[in-house]
């Protein structure tokens with residue numbers, strides 16, 4: 001997922017667009033550092049550096065530095081391609097401007113639409129992880145097949161499935177990966193979830209299920225997606241004995257949100273959670289930083 005773009009020339013900001021800001025790092029200092037490296041690059045070469053869960057991809061053209069901030073976990077090839085096309089797009093319009101003195105006073109904002117279009121071409125990869133029968137496919141269909149309504153029967157998913165989701169997430173679209181949660185499929189997760197930015201851990205809000213999640217799902221997620229963002233879904237809140245979202249959060253060490261995935265009425269809530277996770281407007285955890293808590297026995 002591309003989060004920001006900054007374009008500099010001689011220390012002046014020509015253009016910037018921050019779609020999802022960075023609350024963890026001091027952006028001005030990071031940009032100064034990255035721009036210094038970018039200035040040394042040959043024309044049309046791309047390089048990148050990582051800081052915590054962010055990756056800064058940069059390029060230098062016409063003594064102008066282009067810096068794209070992305071989630072460290074997502075696909076660098078796709079962002080490299082995006083960088084190529086956005087710099088060409090920019091140069092198509094502004095190349096001659098950059099070569100004379102007008103560059104200092106030019107309005108570069110018309111570039112914004114083109115930039116956001118390029119961002120929208122890389123689907124944000126989101127993985128639904130959890131044990132068999134917890135409601136992952138139900139959640140996938142709740143989001144992507146609104147007219148049909150969520151499935152009521154349980155048909156285990158083989159290996160995994162995926163679907164695109166376009167909703168009110170502009171400029172982003174999601175590619176949702178629904179993992180097969182039966183034990184025999186978990187060993188395949190590693191291949192399927194690679195370069196996922198977001199993880200939704202689905203539980204049926206029972207203690208047994210949370211024990212399974214921590215024992216079986218956590219090691220795979222932590223190995224493959226340490227820098228991804230995660231929330232948990234405390235699903236099946238309608239069932240008697242379901243643990244509350246607060247209890248699920250506490251057991252899993254990940255902020256959990258209550259859900260009834262087999263009810264159409266929960267679609268709005270589900271889409272809002274996805275949006276808020278992408279834009280970092282709700283509490284979430286970083287997969288590699290999840291602290292396992294012991295399930296207290298009663």
Ligand SMILES: Nc1nc2c(ncn2[C@@H]2O[C@H](COP(=O)(O)OP(=O)(O)OP(=O)(O)O)[C@@H](O)[C@H]2O)c(=O)[nH]1
Pocket residue numbers: 130131132133134135136137138139151152153154155156157158179180181182235236237238239259260261262263
């Ligand atoms: N009571 C109740 N049932 C639910 C809820 N959400 C889903 N279900 C049902 O639980 C079952 C779970 O099915 P799936 O969504 O296919 O489960 P899954 O997590 O995809 O399972 P695998 O594909 O095997 O990993 C279905 O029968 C759903 O209708 C809920 O909130 N409450």
Ligand SMILES: [Mg+2]
Pocket residue numbers: 136137138155156157178179180181
């Ligand atoms: Mg399924």
